[in-house]
Amino acid sequence: MARGILSSVLAVFLIILAGAAPQARAETVRLSIATAGTTGVFYTYGGALASLISRYVPEVEATAEATGGSVENMKLLNNKQADLATTSADVVYQCYYDYKNSKYFKDQIKVEALFNMYNQPHHIIALADGDVKSISDMKGKRVVVGSPGSGTEVKTKMILQAMGLSYRDFTPEFLSFGEGTEALQDKNVAAAFLGVSYPAPAVVNLSLTTPIRLIALTDDEIGKITKAYPFLSRTVIPAKTYKGVDNDTQTVSVQTLVVCRPDLPPDLAYKIVKAVFEHKDELNMIHSSFRQTMLEHATPTIVPVSPGAKKYYEEKGVYKENAK
Numbered sequence: 001m002a003r004g005i006l007s008s009v010l011a012v013f014l015i016i017l018a019g020a021a022p023q024a025r026a027e028t029v030r031l032s033i034a035t036a037g038t039t040g041v042f043y044t045y046g047g048a049l050a051s052l053i054s055r056y057v058p059e060v061e062a063t064a065e066a067t068g069g070s071v072e073n074m075k076l077l078n079n080k081q082a083d084l085a086t087t088s089a090d091v092v093y094q095c096y097y098d099y100k101n102s103k104y105f106k107d108q109i110k111v112e113a114l115f116n117m118y119n120q121p122h123h124i125i126a127l128a129d130g131d132v133k134s135i136s137d138m139k140g141k142r143v144v145v146g147s148p149g150s151g152t153e154v155k156t157k158m159i160l161q162a163m164g165l166s167y168r169d170f171t172p173e174f175l176s177f178g179e180g181t182e183a184l185q186d187k188n189v190a191a192a193f194l195g196v197s198y199p200a201p202a203v204v205n206l207s208l209t210t211p212i213r214l215i216a217l218t219d220d221e222i223g224k225i226t227k228a229y230p231f232l233s234r235t236v237i238p239a240k241t242y243k244g245v246d247n248d249t250q251t252v253s254v255q256t257l258v259v260c261r262p263d264l265p266p267d268l269a270y271k272i273v274k275a276v277f278e279h280k281d282e283l284n285m286i287h288s289s290f291r292q293t294m295l296e297h298a299t300p301t302i303v304p305v306s307p308g309a310k311k312y313y314e315e316k317g318v319y320k321e322n323a324k
Contacts, residue, residue: 029268031062034073034082037147038066039178041197041289042086042256045117048286049084049258049276056275060268069150071095071104077261078109084264084272085111088120088151088195089231089255089302090158096303104149111259113301114273114309118292121235121253122155123194123203127184128211128244132191135163135215138170144180144192145172152177152195155254158232159193162225177202185210195254197289198241207242214242214249225252231302257301269308273298277312 031053035046046064053062065082067073073085074095094102095109126132132141145167146152153174160166173180173189180192181202194200206212214237217225222234235253239246260269276283277298283290299305299313300320313319 027059029060031060031083032081033062033064034067034076034085035064036067036069036073036086036150037176037178039176039202040069041120041200041287042069044201044287045289046086048283048290049086052275052279052283053272056279057268057271060271068147069152071149071151071154074105074109074111077111077259080261082261084114084258084260086117087257087259088155089257090229091151091154092257092259092302093231094154104154110262111303112262112264112269112306112309113299113303114258114260114269114306115276115293115298116301117256117258118197118289119233119235119253120151120195120197120256121237122152122159122251123196123198123200123237124191124215124217124251125181125184125194125203125206126191126213126215127187128213130190133213133215135160135165135217135221138191139165140170141190142171142173142188144175144183144189144194146174146180146193146195147176148174150176150195151254152193155195155232155252156193158229159225159252162228163221181206184212191215197256197287198237199288203242207244211244212242214245214251216247216250217252218250222250222252231255255302259303260306262306264306264308266306266308266311269306270312271308273309273312277316 033046033050036042050062050064070087070091073087076082095105099105099108145156183189184192226232232252232254237249239248277295296318300322
């Protein structure tokens with residue numbers, strides 16, 4: 001009799017357990033975050049973002065993917081090969097608004113913003129013992145312009161065009177941050193453009209082994225650039241950011257942001273931005289650029305904000321409507 005009662009109790013327990021099992025096994029949502037080359041800040045930022053999302057958003061596992069940069073990231077989103085991406089405002093402007101005049105996009109790519117990250121200055125680097133002291137000195141030389149389809153290359157072309165120059169004036173080398181600084185170190189190129197937040201690991205490493213100079217833009221040059229491209233703005237790379245560079249360097253920068261596909265569920269977008277801004281102290285420890293990611297400056301963004309993210313910002317009383 002006791003054995004029969006025990007068997008019955010066990011059977012009931014197994015039935016209850018079986019009924020509860022489907023609810024206990026919530027399906028894991030996997031998110032891919034498109035970033036850039038592994039020596040750039042986008043990759044570091046995307047990796048930290050992926051780790052934070054995986055830890056603080058239940059049933060979500062995010063992974064940062066190394067890519068060619070902003071242009072490729074927008075195409076990956078459009079092809080549903082990525083869910084989120086780090087990118088720069090100039091590239092987003094081209095794919096969302098100015099695609100008909102863009103070299104990189106044939107049709108509009110619709111994306112939504114999650115939040116602004118930080119301003120990304122354009123480094124213009126040359127060898128300290130070389131004869132390149134201004135952009136005009138690059139004529140006839142070999143110059144790194146960025147990876148093909150990267151935000152660096154897009155901004156480099158904008159800067160050159162605003163100053164009446166083009167790739168016809170020198171030999172462009174389409175290299176990543178790491179490849180470009182190695183080419184400078186080996187004296188295979190005379191200068192390099194890098195669109196990256198400071199201190200940039202690739203530039204730090206270069207300055208430790210090879211004397212460099214950062215080429216400053218004049219007030220007149222910056223005026224021409226910002227007039228042609230209003231989403232670019234004047235900024236300064238502080239003195240002593242890199243070994244041997246003892247003066248402030250005036251250049252231009254562009255806003256960077258995290259965007260997502262329009263089909264990202266609003267509740268998931270809400271949870272992602274909530275996790276980011278409620279655990280910002282953890283991000284701030286990883287790289288100085290994270291300190292520029294602030295709740296009060298999360299918007300306005302160059303493209304519409306995801307409805308889920310907008311809900312969070314409205315709850316916090318910080319949402320600002322986009323100008324466009």
